[in-house]
Amino acid sequence: MSKHDATPEANGAAGEPRLSRASVQRFSLYLRHLERWKKEGLEVVSSSQLGDALGINDAQVRKDLAYLGNLGQPGIGYYTQELISALRYRLGVDHTWNAVLVGVGNLARALLRYGGFAQQGFRFVGLFDADPQKVGQKIDGLQIHSPEKLAAVIAAERVDLAVVAVPAAEAQQVADALVAAGIKGILNFAPTLLRVPTHVSLIAVDLAVQLEQLAFLVHLAQQESTDAR
Amino acid sequence: MSKHDATPEANGAAGEPRLSRASVQRFSLYLRHLERWKKEGLEVVSSSQLGDALGINDAQVRKDLAYLGNLGQPGIGYYTQELISALRYRLGVDHTWNAVLVGVGNLARALLRYGGFAQQGFRFVGLFDADPQKVGQKIDGLQIHSPEKLAAVIAAERVDLAVVAVPAAEAQQVADALVAAGIKGILNFAPTLLRVPTHVSLIAVDLAVQLEQLAFLVHLAQQESTDAR
DNA sequence: GCAACATTGTGCAAAAGTGCACAATCCTTC
């Protein structure tokens, strides 16, 4: 969904194998499972356990994890805590990220209430909405500001990330304001392609597209079962 | 995110080039841009226009579109309307899909209000929530049912798709009930890996993972700019 | 009707991603 933004290559050095885009996609999922297992008291995990959890090959898991350094113990596996720390460090979630949320609709409320973010080290420090009726209200202790205050809050709170959850028609305008305010990354839920400078990272989640993909898979399965007759 | 479910190969015939997984991912995006352009009065589009819109190579676009048949006119491009029809047909969104929504929280409300679905041919015909307080309430004219009625509604309304927006702990249980009720595809927003039979298609959207990916991209960009010094 | 131009469809090669297989390593048991 975001094929044409910042490249995930990160080696000052020369011939080292680059960190593959696909691997990074899986890193978050590894992390989630590891943290659950850690809570359940599992001190050591193997590549095949992780592979099963994600539905992928165990060799793939080992190759992914090799990017973190040689953490694996042959004959044993990986120490859960060590792996978690390495993953968090490599993903950049070993410290808290401050984020703002623009567009306080139902999606925004859902995101705020969804505990997963806080647990992963993300902290929403500002809400913004253009609707004057909403400005001044509080949600979960956070006040809704007018968009004019974007730059001020972003500077004052050292905000790096922004979530855009406004209608498609306003999204680009919001993005431009965020970029101007010095934001470094945008998570876009508006169903439109945002144009941002290369120094700003962008991830887009298009919910309608996801449902369409699902429809396609079902459509396909039906065709196949028809063909098979 | 859903690498191990239904395969997108759909050829009864023998040696035809299979419809590539990556292409399908882009089909929805092509469709969105085409529908916008159509509205703006554009009768004809070229592969390079589409490529620019998606940030990919124009040859890639032509290869994707070749799966729809030889719609392109050399020297001209593609007729917008014809391409839209072909895409909708191939994606299976040339007719309306009925869907149910399980778990009526803020995310569900956001999805219901999000016009994109109706526009793309998706219709929510039933809401379900285990909370007795919510059962009986109405949202946008749709009544919230108890989960016990899942099977009945799914059968009566010919529902093929379900959106799961319940907490992670309940998701698998809900999925099992949906599968038992004969659902054909599940769009899962719960941050957990659902296990479903192979004849049920599955797409998972994990919002926390997306934010983590964004953090990684920003983290990486910062490292790079540090390295460059 | 012909030259100039734009654009498609596709063979081919390069790149990226995946999976197998096996040597190397470590633990456990006797």
Next chain:
DNA sequence: GAAGGATTGTGCACTTTTGCACAATGTTGC
């Protein structure tokens, strides 16, 4: 302290995806 079992790291081959380059085709202007 040696054998057996478990597990990693990785070379190699295979598959999928992407990008280039160009012949083939259609349009437009004169």
